[in-house]
Amino acid sequence: QITLKESGPTLVKPTQTLTLTCSFSGFSLRTTGVGVGWIRQPPGKALEWLALIYWNEDKRYNPSLKSRLTITKDTSRNQVVLRITDMDPVDTATYYCGQFNSMTAMHWGQGTPVPVS
Amino acid sequence: SSELTQDPAVSVALGQTVRITCQGDSLRSYFPSWYQQKPGQAPVLVIYGRNIRPSGIPDRFSGSNSGNTGSLTITGAQADDEADYYCNSRDISGYHPVFGGGTKLTVL
Numbered sequence: 001q002i003t004l005k006e007s008g009p010t011l012v013k014p015t016q017t018l019t020l021t022c023s024f025s026g027f028s029l030r031t032t033g034v035g036v037g038w039i040r041q042p043p044g045k046a047l048e049w050l051a052l053i054y055w056n057e058d059k060r061y062n063p064s065l066k067s068r069l070t071i072t073k074d075t076s077r078n079q080v081v082l083r084i085t086d087m088d089p090v091d092t093a094t095y096y097c098g099q100f101n102s103m104t105a106m107h108w109g110q111g112t113p114v115p116v117s
Numbered sequence: 118s119s120e121l122t123q124d125p126a127v128s129v130a131l132g133q134t135v136r137i138t139c140q141g142d143s144l145r146s147y148f149p150s151w152y153q154q155k156p157g158q159a160p161v162l163v164i165y166g167r168n169i170r171p172s173g174i175p176d177r178f179s180g181s182n183s184g185n186t187g188s189l190t191i192t193g194a195q196a197d198d199e200a201d202y203y204c205n206s207r208d209i210s211g212y213h214p215v216f217g218g219g220t221k222l223t224v225l
């Protein structure tokens with residue numbers, strides 16, 4: 001059974017850096033083709049993909065946010081970390097991590113709400 | 118604005134068939150994936166690839182592609198299908214995932 005769970009702060013102040021951790025089980029980031037990515041959803045709005053890291057360290061970033069994003073993985077601990085710098089109230093959203101196969105999010109975490117205020 | 122365009126809202130009578138569409142240039146080359154999201158819940162993948170349903174997804178959900186338009190069809194819509202539906206595929210560069218703006222499905 002594949003599970004993912006996001007963790008991070010319950011409140012972020014403007015200009016701070018947000019650090020989110022995705023802890024997963026049921027698959028390995030050593031497996032060819034597997035990736036873990038981050039998607040966010042502001043209240044009442046659509047999903048927005050942020051970043052993705054693959055088993056081979058290939059990293060992809062949303063071009064509109066690339067300068068603020070850093071994604072890393074700890075394969076031995078089954079964790080992926082996303083850092084977003086210079087947080088703003090418009091970044092208030094629920095942040096999800098997901099297991100990716102190519103560009104499809106096959107499995108999702110429950111999400112973690114991050115207010116910026 | 119998203120590179121994948123969806124109608125904001127669609128409605129269907131209980132038991133009838135409904136098609137939810139997703140338009141974008143990248144869909145001429147790549148199949149869209151489809152996700153169902155109910156209020157307060159995380160999205161769930163319902164269709165990916167060439168009309169593949171993950172385990173546990175009812176067979177009333179199906180996907181198709183034609184030109185620059187991908188479609189999710191629900192044949193015999195149930196009350197439980199009322200949700201937001203999002204498509205996703207690659208952007209036009211083929212290098213990044215992108216999501217559509219979502220379609221709110223109401224089952225009457």
